[in-house]
Amino acid sequence: MNRTAEALRKKDAVAVLREHGIKVSHQRVLVLEYLLEHDTHPTVDTIYQDLLPHVPGLSKTTVYNTVRLFVEKGIAQELTIEGTEFRYDIADPSHAHFKCVRCGALYDLPLPQELSAALRVPPGFRLEESHLYLKGVCPSCTRTN
Amino acid sequence: MNRTAEALRKKDAVAVLREHGIKVSHQRVLVLEYLLEHDTHPTVDTIYQDLLPHVPGLSKTTVYNTVRLFVEKGIAQELTIEGTEFRYDIADPSHAHFKCVRCGALYDLPLPQELSAALRVPPGFRLEESHLYLKGVCPSCTRTN
DNA sequence: ATTCTTGCAAATCATTTGCACTTTA
């Protein structure tokens, strides 16, 4: 990535932070950039390990603080499909998550239009967030039967 | 509950274990009965605390072993909606789970027919399990605004 | 008798907390 693209990317992240009323810091920009560029549903530890070489002295606590803040402000969403650790995503209600029970890989799958339309909740409930978690065997593992 | 009903209940649990190829033990019968009678999505600790008075010497490890076995054999399902702890259910794909972000209560909600029908997965994926987790505010908390 | 199950204690691992230091508006 050249200097111009990098500058643009940083500007984007800063803009997103400002739009959501979040104070800008070096660490927050980097974590947000990381999430914007990786649709890999990383854990806190993954984000931390990947960022550490570029941010000497980074603390895992800061990554925890930062992703929690992003979730509160609606920038990111917390995936609980694993059950043992949280994964993070740029918030996007338009897809489901599929976990391969063989290899553990996590896929984004398109959410059928009819499905989100059918998503209703009984009177009295106010729906704020929904997650469709699917489990099974992915194409790659099916081939390697 | 009178003696006859209790005997029937126990017979049911034993039958379910046998049908699923699980060896019968005192502890397994009691944990299964607990799940059959409580649609409260209990955690391991809740099951343990509730059963302990009736099963002196019960170990939490045994509850962990037992629910894991039930999940493997398809009797129970593991809910990951909390993200911090597992909850357990008699396996039933016909409803969604709603978590109130105010009070933390967990509700079973009927799953719209169209929704399960629309649930498709791209070619190559084999779907084995699906969970729809909803979050928002429950009727009781909406009233107490 | 052999195999499976149970229970205890210790280990593990993700996440949270308390607090002192630093950065930023």
Added chain:
DNA sequence: TAAAGTGCAAATGATTTGCAAGAAT
């Protein structure tokens, strides 16, 4: 410079593991 953000170390809490004793067929 006041308010907020960061980082370290220690605490917490759910789950897992190793292993010895007990139960079932």
